Amino acid sequence: MFRGELKAGEHRLSFGDVTYVMGVINLSPESKNAHTVAATPEEALSLADRYRAWGADLVEVGGQSSHYDNPTIEVDEEIKRVVPAVESLVADGHVVAVDTWKPAVAEKAIEAGAAIINDTSGLRSADMRHVLTTTEAAVIAVYVEGDDPHSVGDLTITPDKTRSLVDSFRRLIDELDPSLRSRVLVDPGIAINYRGDYQAYTRFQLDVIRQSSLFTSLERPLVIPIPRKADIHWVSAYITLALEYGADMIRVHDVAVAARLVRLWEREVDR
Secondary structure, three states: OOOEEEEEOOEEEEEOOOOEEEEEEEOOOOOOOHHHEOOOHHHHHHHHHHHHHHOOOEEEEEOOOOOOOOOOOOHHHHHHHHHHHHHHHHHOOOOEEEEEOOHHHHHHHHHOOOOEEEEOOOOOOHHHHHHHHOOOOEEEEEOOOOOOHHHOOOOOOOOOHHHHHHHHHHHHHHHOOHHHHOOEEEEOOOOOOOOOOHHHHHHHHHHHHHOHHHHHHHOOOEEEEOOOOOOHHHHHHHHHHHHHOOOOEEEEOOHHHHHHHHHHOOOOOOO
């Protein structure tokens, strides 16, 4: 587990023997996760307030569905979906992350008060790095084999895949401006949808969580995105495994279940 403090906009997140719960709100009507979809800023705020009552520490909103089956929308449309919701959530005291791989969306979201950008293109873009370097927002760097989640193919899975992920993150972190490096969290990308063997990918997702200790050498907080499964028992198993292996933050669609398990593990964040 990471021990220390991370600056995220106006917020300071303290890590060490705690696991933050980040609840997902989809502002994209195309999303397959219907129970997390909010059609208006008012619906997003209602859902976020419910998440907070259940025990979530942060909320993440996204206007672009990351599933490769869904269309890639225009930047202006994504901003139109995201910014009003961010403004409403921030005004109500929520710590807000925004899921996007588009630098212009990230810039507008940060201006609206977003504390974290969840960059599902893995901080490859020089424009995205520039946006983040010139602000105080934190960033979750997501591992993805492709330029973004819509350009993925089959995931190449090898016996030492998790170790290679860590090496990839180490190279990325070393390239960053020091001021940005200190605001990075890492996400191994096990919630990205790929086009290959579903069962092999499921086994890989579990293996990555079991090998979470390999990420400790990066000295950055580890975010485990809990893969969305139709069976809630599978979801609970992923969350349990992530807690057992010391996740610093979990990104979840099933907030009530996650918050209960975090309490069971006595890993709640002081409020």
